[in-house]
Amino acid sequence: MIEVSDLRKTFGTVKAVDGVSFIARDGEITGLLGPNGAGKTTTLRMLYTLMKPDSGQVKVDGIDAAVDPLGVRRLLGVLPDARGLYKRLTARENIEYFARLHDIEPARMRARSDVLVDALEMRDILDRRTEGFSQGQRVKTAIARALIHDPSNVILDEPTNGLDVMATRGLRQFMQALKAEGRCVLFSSHIMQEVAALCDRIVVIAHGRVVADETPDALRAQTGETNLEDAFVKIIGSEEGLAA
Numbered sequence: 546m547i548e549v550s551d552l553r554k555t556f557g558t559v560k561a562v563d564g565v566s567f568i569a570r571d572g573e574i575t576g577l578l579g580p581n582g583a584g585k586t587t588t589l590r591m592l593y594t595l596m597k598p599d600s601g602q603v604k605v606d607g608i609d610a611a612v613d614p615l616g617v618r619r620l621l622g623v624l625p626d627a628r629g630l631y632k633r634l635t636a637r638e639n640i641e642y643f644a645r646l647h648d649i650e651p652a653r654m655r656a657r658s659d660v661l662v663d664a665l666e667m668r669d670i671l672d673r674r675t676e677g678f679s680q681g682q683r684v685k686t687a688i689a690r691a692l693i694h695d696p697s698n699v700i701l702d703e704p705t706n707g708l709d710v711m712a713t714r715g716l717r718q719f720m721q722a723l724k725a726e727g728r729c730v731l732f733s734s735h736i737m738q739e740v741a742a743l744c745d746r747i748v749v750i751a752h753g754r755v756v757a758d759e760t761p762d763a764l765r766a767q768t769g770e771t772n773l774e775d776a777f778v779k780i781i782g783s784e785e786g787l788a789a
């Protein structure tokens with residue numbers, strides 16, 4: 546479980562994250578939804594301890610990220626916005642390198658790698674150097690690498706960015722499987738349909754603030770819109786009105 550309370554981060558005069566609080570629960574998919582520049586990536590970076598918040602608290606499975614950042618990292622599998630593969634290495638080598646960083650013994654690493662490679666349908670690219678990989682192939686490799694230590698919490702920054710329809714479908718099924726395994730899955734997106742199709746809970750973020758935190762059905766009911774995209778526009782629109 547990931548608990549975020551009153552998280553804040555300012556860059557110069559830009560309040561990128563301005564008091565964000567929410568809970569992402571185990572066995573659920575939580576979507577962080579917001580327009581470009583809303584503060585999603587900055588929020589996620591603070592969650593996975595890449596960036597220090599100005600204030601506020603992040604807890605993963607009860608561990609405070611400010612007190613024990615390494616402990617938190619062990620509990621997280623992260624697909625960062627910069628996928629950051631080692632391009633001279635093959636997909637397999639990228640995955641194995643992360644396994645070694647996590648001190649996973651070889652037999653366990655092979656077993657876990659096999660599960661991920663099959664689930665992500667990436668056996669055909671496993672022994673190719675990642676240089677020249679398509680977006681979808683890069684995302685698959687980065688996800689396999691991120692989950693090699695079997696983390697109970699999974700954070701994915703815009704996972705379907707740049708993926709085609711088939712790759713997106715595959716990734717959605719994969720995320721649903723992670724949920725079915727009881728993991729806490731948190732991902733960011735600016736695409737309403739994607740969030741609607743996947744999430745148990747939607748945290749809408751605009752101008753660095755949470756403007757809604759609901760189930761998809763509650764979001765529709767709250768805004769009086771049956772179409773989630775209209776609901777989203779209404780929420781973001783009214784927030785912009787408030788901010789003006």
Ligand SMILES: Nc1ncnc2c1ncn2[C@@H]1O[C@H](COP(=O)(O)OP(=O)(O)OP(=O)(O)O)[C@@H](O)[C@H]1O
Nearest residue numbers: 556559561579580581582583584585586587588735
């Ligand atoms: N390192 C940085 N230095 C200066 N400003 C930053 C930095 N990182 C983010 N920002 C600013 O903070 C705000 C939030 O950015 P962020 O990347 O978190 O948004 P986002 O919701 O992830 O957007 P997108 O969907 O476009 O990726 C933006 O105004 C952005 O320009």
